[in-house]
Amino acid sequence: MxxxxxxxxxxxxxxxxxxxxxxxxxxxxxxxxxxxxxxxxxxxxxxxxxxxxxxxxxxxxxxxxxxxxxxxxxxxxxxxxxxxxxxxxxxxxxxxxxxxxxxxxxxxxxxxxxxxMPLYKLFGGYRNVITTDLTISVNAPEEMVRDALEAVAAGYTELKLKVGTDAALDIKRVQAIREAVGSDIKLRLDANQGWAPKEAVRAIRKFEALGLDIELIEQPVKAHDFNGLKYVTDRVATDIMADESAFGPYEVFQLLAMGACDLLNIKLMKAGGLHQAVKIAGMAETLNVPCMMGCMLESKVGISAAASLAAGKKIISRADLDAAVLLAEDPVVGGVSFAKNQLILPEAPGLGITDVLGWQEIRS
Missing domain, CATH: 3.30.390.10 (Enolase-like, N-terminal domain)
Incomplete structure (x- = not known):
């Protein structure tokens, strides 16, 4: 072929x-x-x-x-x-x-x-079902509470809260959501590079003092600021995850060598695809650094590929693969299927995708 x-x-x-x-x-x-x-x-x-x-x-x-x-x-x-x-x-x-x-x-x-062969088996076949969180966009506290409660009612047990626009308001947002959803729901925070290092430490220590039980904080500082990321990681009890900093294998190697983070967020669009993402997972596994499989705002084509790697590799213990759920329509025929907060990998060969409805060819 x-x-x-x-x-x-x-x-x-x-x-x-x-x-x-x-x-x-x-x-x-x-x-x-x-x-x-x-x-x-x-x-x-x-x-x-x-x-x-x-x-x-x-x-x-x-x-x-x-x-x-x-x-x-x-x-x-x-x-x-x-x-x-x-x-x-x-x-x-x-x-x-x-x-x-x-x-x-x-x-x-x-x-x-x-x-x-389905791709999840090609990558190791560790599992054929994975659990994803659901992202709550950054908004006023009351709107984020409403969205969080809707997600919990829909069956999500892990929520990723977008923060990083205002540290003082972020504390109010997270506190309100924790009070609304109770103690059994895992909360992850994603600052998307929104804080300065010292600001991040102050905010995270406040979360800890309030007993908000945050599972992890994702990318608190600018992507290029590896030293700032390490500064935060070394000064808080909460686990820190690198996302935008953990771009490809070379950047991940640097982060791991520095001990700049506790976890890694692997995304195919940052890494350059599955081939490079496998290298990241291998480095992380060698040093026993847990990984999350993340995504951009994309169709089920990319979600199926990312889920295949996440399902195949044991070191990828968390998933933020909710993009297809956030879409009003699903034009992809085949691929992963969804059952509340679970992604079920197809047993069909490759990605298990047979067509993309509404696909418009771009001719040069």
Whole structure:
């Protein structure tokens, strides 16, 4: 089976509610979805959501990178030669991690289909069901309480609260939510780089003094501030997770060498795809650093790929794979299925995806 053609398209899916973080506000998920077509007609699906404030990748840059640089390098390659294809993708150009991830995911999908194996088994097959949290956007305390209670009523036992816009108000937000949902619900906080290091330490110590029982704090400081991240990690009892700082394998190696965080958030769009994400998981496992599998605002194509890796690897003990649940529509046929707060991996080969409804091809 050889790669014969690559088609680039997109879907635009409205969100159920406006998504708000310390970095951005979004009402629609715009996802570039590619089809890597083999010479026998088999299709591998991959995706790349443009998330410029995190990866630096825009819709236009993703399209151009795949069409003009990455795609031409893999045409004609044997799908079975996975390492050669991944080397071609990884060395095709600097940066452009989302475009690389789209191609990587599609090739892995084809590889799974070629060998009649679901991807979660290819990555280790540790489990076939994973539990995800649900993200609560940053808003006024009363609105966040309402959203949190709705999530709990829907069956979610783990909530990820977006904070980072105002440390004093963040304390009120979290305190109100903890009082509303009770002590049995796990609360994770994501500051999205919103605090300065000393500000973060003060806020986290306040959470601790109030007995709010926060499971972890994600990315309290700027992505480039590794020393600031370590400063926070060393001065609080609550576990600190690196997200935007933990971009790819090289950055993760630096973080782990410094002891700058307690946990890692792996995202395919940061890492450049599954091939690089496996390297991150391997480093984390060597040092016994637990990982979360995260996502961007993207379709079920990317969620199915991320869930496949999370299900395969024991070290990935947490999941923040709620993006498809936040969408008002699901155009993806096949892939993971949802049962309250659980993602169930398909037993069909590859990602288990057969079609993407409403996919609009982008022609050069």
């Amino acid at each position: 050889k790669i014969a053609d690559i088609k680039i398209g997109k879907v635009c899916i409205p969100l159920k509610k406006t998504f708000k973080t310390a970095l951005r506000q979004v009402d629609f998920a715009e996802d570039i979805i590619i089809k890597v077509i083999a010479d026998n007609g088999e299709i591998g699906f991959g995706n790349a959501p443009p998330t410029a404030v995190i990866t630096g990748d825009s819709q236009d840059s993703i399209i151009a990178a795949i069409r003009d640089t990455i795609g031409p390098r893999v045409i004609g390659m044997e799908v079975d030669n996975l390492e050669q294809i991944m080397t071609a993708i990884d060395t095709s150009m600097l940066h452009n991690s989302s475009a690389k991830a789209a191609m990587d995911i599609a090739v892995y999908d084809l590889f799974g289909k070629l060998h009649d």
